[in-house]
Amino acid sequence: MHMPETNKYASGAGSAPLRAVAGGPDLAAEVAAAEPGRRPELLARIATDVRATIVRTVGRARFGHVGGDLSVADVLTTLFFGVLRYRPEEPAWPDRDRFILSKGHCAAALYSVLSLARFFPAAALDGFVQPLSPLNGHPNRRKVPGVEANTGALGHGLPFGVGCAVAARLAASERRVFVVLGDGELQEGSNWEAAMAAGHRGLGNLVAVVDRNGLQQGARTEATNRLEPLSDKWRAFGWETVDVDGHDHRALLEAFTRTHEGRPRCVVAHTVKGKGVSFIEDRVEWHHKVPSEAQVKQALEELGR
């Protein structure tokens, strides 16, 4: 019997994977070319574009997790346009930095950033969660370049990231690993298995970023299953921690780029769920509520887009 070398079903039925865009503005290069002092300002402008793209994408699809998308927008923008090394035209470049969105339900935010980073054309966002679209409600690496792991079930990103960091060390590569976690997600025990392993191994090439917006699907994290004192927990597992304003691009840049030889770093990014849109901010019902047409218009006005 023939044993298949590649499994045709692994990527799921449906359309072909997306491909990188030729041409278009290289935003990461623009940020890198700017005076260091001006970079946060450029990132802030890109982040607003990301937010507008999220709101349009979720509004059009009538589907999404807009609250968490907006809270993590500045973290993702800072990483993709100010920190990570990658080649959109060569997504499997072995020495790329690894980025894992463990809170995979915020796929619309990731897709918005990936399209701006030229991993695929912005027009593909029109297909978000449409039948047979490559852009599923949670990211699929077999369909979407720039995605490393098919996240969605919570508590999977950090163990995967630990493996990536161990692999980089084995390969004597300088590449780094960034895992973005939801705060509610930290109630999954697998995160702490991975945190313990990373601390034990002193994985200085690993950064975990917690999108600390304080809300989970049903209520505040602290009313559901308390996370605080959160930074103390990470430190107890052998990590270096930094608490930052998760909407301050200067602080995020500093937290993501400072060297941390010999210990993994956890950046607790204090954020506001729904940040940037007044009627969504810090409201539990906007975990996966979808804005109406009028609300999309209002949101875009508030964002100035």
Place this chain on the structure above:
Amino acid sequence: MSTESKSAAPATFDCRVAFAEELASVAREDPRVVVVCNDSIGSSNLGSFSREFADRMVNVGIAEQDMVGVAAGLANGGYVPFVCAAAPFLSGRALEQIKNDLAYSGYHAVLCGMSPGVAYGELGPTHHSIEDVAWLRAIDNVTVMVPADPAETRGAVRWAVGASGPVYLRIGRFKVPEITPPGTRFEAGTAAQIRAGRDLTIVASGVLVHRALAAAEVLAQGGLQARVLSLHTVKPIDAEALVRAAEETGRVVTVEESTTAGGMGSAVAEVLCQRRPVPMRILGVPHFAPTGSAGFLLDHFGLDAAGIVRAARELVS
């Protein structure tokens, strides 16, 4: 009754030994091969591997979800992780990681379920792994292999290095004889015919293949010639060999050290009921086991030569 007394050859081999030797051999040839384990160096017989390849042994401690996630991350970096852990904890505790991080994400890793079935005997159902074949074969993109002897174990290990997607490989602890004729080439994805016969077919897997052979010898004394197939690859299944066996022998008994709900016998039935329905008996472990050694439990569940003979005769009569 002693199983060994009814076997065609003395049951002297622990497949973990062949596993460890072959793994070390492929690791010497292929620098991508690494091991990820859960404080299971001893139980996986990997002491010498960890000494020879200290930097390629990633022991995450007693943390199976992390173990499989870490393996997926290593695969992302171009490595070929062999995840070695007691079968019940690897398959049960890390099932969602196997599904999402490996199978759905499309990463290649070899999941080595050590001491499966009721191998842990007196330790009881918490440590038995009778559900693993059913769980794993339900997941898209997973290959499921249950080698019967040292030769099949070596063949499966070597094949698995170059496979794609997750490969679940059961590594038996219960002692077995060599049943594979010397010089046989291991063919992944096939049902290996180890005895010819036209009156019925016994499809067995893993450590029970030699018991199926012993049963066939007993049946032959009564004039029934049983074909014996070692279904070392449960998924993807060798449908052609099974359909041929059903056509040519008219009756099929399946014998496995796993649950009768969704295990190898179910996989065989899925093929035959649609393509060549024939009378069948599915022998396996139907429920949580009582206290007893592995040998006792296999006999208790009728997974000895006598039990297989009984089922075969019922089917024929």
